[in-house]
Each structure stands twice: as C-alpha cells, then as structure tokens.
Amino acid sequence: MPLGAFVPQSSSPFPAVGGRSAIPRGVWVLGFVSLLMDVSSELAHSLLPLFLAGPLGVPVLAIGLIEGVAEATALICKVFSGTLSDWLGKRKPLVMLGYGLAAFSKPLFPLADSAATVLLARFVDRVGKGVRGAPRDALIADITPPDIRGAAFGLRQSMDTIGAVLGPLLAIALMFLYRDDIRSALWWSVPPGLLAVAAIWLWVREPAGQGEARAPASLFSRAVFSRFSAGFWGVAALGGVFTLARFSEAFLVLRGAQLGLPLALVPLVMVAMSASYALSAYPLGWLSDRVSRARLLQLSLLLLIAADLALGTAAGVTMLLAGALLWGLHLGCSQGLLSALVAQTAPPGLAGSAFGLFNLICGAATLLASVVAGALWQAWGAAATFHGGAAFAGAALLLGLVLRPLR
Numbered sequence: 001m002p003l004g005a006f007v008p009q010s011s012s013p014f015p016a017v018g019g020r021s022a023i024p025r026g027v028w029v030l031g032f033v034s035l036l037m038d039v040s041s042e043l044a045h046s047l048l049p050l051f052l053a054g055p056l057g058v059p060v061l062a063i064g065l066i067e068g069v070a071e072a073t074a075l076i077c078k079v080f081s082g083t084l085s086d087w088l089g090k091r092k093p094l095v096m097l098g099y100g101l102a103a104f105s106k107p108l109f110p111l112a113d114s115a116a117t118v119l120l121a122r123f124v125d126r127v128g129k130g131v132r133g134a135p136r137d138a139l140i141a142d143i144t145p146p147d148i149r150g151a152a153f154g155l156r157q158s159m160d161t162i163g164a165v166l167g168p169l170l171a172i173a174l175m176f177l178y179r180d181d182i183r184s185a186l187w188w189s190v191p192p193g194l195l196a197v198a199a200i201w202l203w204v205r206e207p208a209g210q211g212e213a214r215a216p217a218s219l220f221s222r223a224v225f226s227r228f229s230a231g232f233w234g235v236a237a238l239g240g241v242f243t244l245a246r247f248s249e250a251f252l253v254l255r256g257a258q259l260g261l262p263l264a265l266v267p268l269v270m271v272a273m274s275a276s277y278a279l280s281a282y283p284l285g286w287l288s289d290r291v292s293r294a295r296l297l298q299l300s301l302l303l304l305i306a307a308d309l310a311l312g313t314a315a316g317v318t319m320l321l322a323g324a325l326l327w328g329l330h331l332g333c334s335q336g337l338l339s340a341l342v343a344q345t346a347p348p349g350l351a352g353s354a355f356g357l358f359n360l361i362c363g364a365a366t367l368l369a370s371v372v373a374g375a376l377w378q379a380w381g382a383a384a385t386f387h388g389g390a391a392f393a394g395a396a397l398l399l400g401l402v403l404r405p406l407r
Contacts, residue, residue, distance in 0.1 A: 154285015
C-alpha cells in the first residue's frame, strides 16, 4: 500500500476543536518521512556502539568523540541550511538533499573496517540530518498556525520516535536471525532510508505563498543579528545547557552491554527510551500550548536528573530500563516545546536562520557533552558519566530559574 494512503488528504485532517486549528496535512507527511528515516538511522545507531567497541576494538573515549563530532555536525549544519532556505524562499530542495545524504551514507556502515570509516559514514549521515533539520522545522512553522505549534512539533517528533522504536526492534530481530552478525544486520538500514527520500519527492509540498527568493544577506551581519530578540537568545541559551546535560544515547547502549544484556537484546535500551519519547511527545506538545512552558521545561530537567541517577546506580536490567524510560520522557517533555519556543521568538522571515542558530549552539554543546561523557567513563566508570549528566541537568534547572525567558 503506498505511503500516501496513510496521509490525511485534506489540509485539515481532523476538525478543529474548541476554536483551535487542525494540524495541517504537510505536518503528517513530514512525520511519516521522519518515521521511515528513523527506522533506518536507529537500526544502525543501536548497533554501532557495539560494532565499534566489539569487532573494531575502539575505546569508549573515541566512541564519545565519534558520537560528539557526528551529532555536533548535524546541529551546526542547520545554521547554514536554515539561512539558505530563508534566502531561497524554498524549504523542500534542502529537505530532499538532507534526507538523500543520510540515506546514501547507510551502506558505509556494514562496509566499514575501521573507526575512520565509521566516522566518515556518521559524518555524512549527520551532515544530511543537519541540512534537512532547520528547513524542515521552518517548513512546519510556515504551515502551522501559531496556536497549535506545540502540538504540530510534538506530533512530528512522536512519529519520528515511533521510527526510533521500530528501528532497534528490527535490529534485535536481525541479530537473532543473523546470530549476532552485526554487519549483516546493518545492511537493512538501507531500504527504509531510500523509501523516505521517495516519500519526500512524491508528497512533500511547499506551502502557499512560498517560492520567491529573498535578497541575500549575511546571517552574521550586525543588521541581521540585531533582529533576534533577547527572548530568542534566552531560549537558545537554555537549549545549549539542556544539550550539555544530555549526551549521546550511545552511552545508554554501552551501559546495557556493560550490565550484561545479551548482545542481541542490547537495543532494547533504545526501544524503551524511544517508546517513552514517542508516547509522550505529542500529548506533552499539546499540553505546552495550554499550560506554563517554563514549568514543563523544569519538569523535563527533573526527569533527566532522575534518569541519570537511575542509569548511574543501575545494577541490573530493571533500573537500566527505568532510566531509559525516564530519559525518553524527558525528551518528550522538552524537544517539541523548545522547537515551538524557537518558532515563537524567531524574527519574521528568519525562521530557518533562527532554527539554525539554535542548533549551532546545541551542536557545540553536543560535541563537548559527548567528549566529556566518554572521558568520565574511561577515567572513573559509567556511574561518573551519568552522575555528571545529572549535575549538568541541575545547572540547567538553575539557569532556567534565573533567566526566566519564557514569561
């Protein structure tokens, strides 16, 4: 059955309720695209830490560096693609390019025979994520009425994270099928990525009124920078500290392996985290349109502190999975909400640049967080990594109380 059969065909797939607008069709299409790509990416990413630490013999500090460089690359690239989409007045070509790079990087993973090849593949994959991220988020902001942006971003994130649940489940099944042969399992990350690219080509549409190029201007010029409000920079600062507190999920996978989970079942950690994220992102995004967003962000940090403490003290599977579930709930409580706040505080005509700048700050924080996490693990063990994350989360909570940018 074609993907289009599952996509609501009208511009308003559900009737408006209580005077609020309905989520546009384009958000649903982008949600299905995200679902497919996350099946591809999370299948690979749930196995790569095991692949690096096992067959390739890479130390944990180097794994942290690879993950930090990869994720930082994705976030830093968003500043340029977001600005370019503002200049062009078009989002779809960059979204298509980004998903295409991610899809065509996937065969490099099973072909890798060294950490350098994995780093190259992760770099290309994350460049693709960076190229598509800000234009896609700006596209959602373009087509979604302001009164339901929290719900729209939460819906896309929920669908994205459903793919993040299905990917590790598929990895588990393939590991059993291929008797722990990681290379053979990694080949199955290729088809869903190609399907995601095809779905963009066929069903993603620019919103009405888009398409006219704007006069080029440097994002880094004083005139452009002066258009970003103090509220935007407050949100960006919070996003950066949030990212410092939350290093790469690769360390959750390594923690599962360290606690003695069978190799084929280690991706269950990612399943638990992603399932919690998927189930919470939309309802909490919907809630963020109706209650204090500052309170929800504070709640998300308390959830992250609890997750880190559970993961740091875990001695068995129960606490490990509890920590993963709390980690996913933190993501569901914060990620769509932060995107909605960026859209809310972005200057008119610079939504792509706003998402890009936000992710530039988060990208630098991601690189630092993952390198520090890897260093803590290698020097003092896994518990130090997660307890350090809890300390950063506490700092983010205090920063939020001091700055109060969300009034």
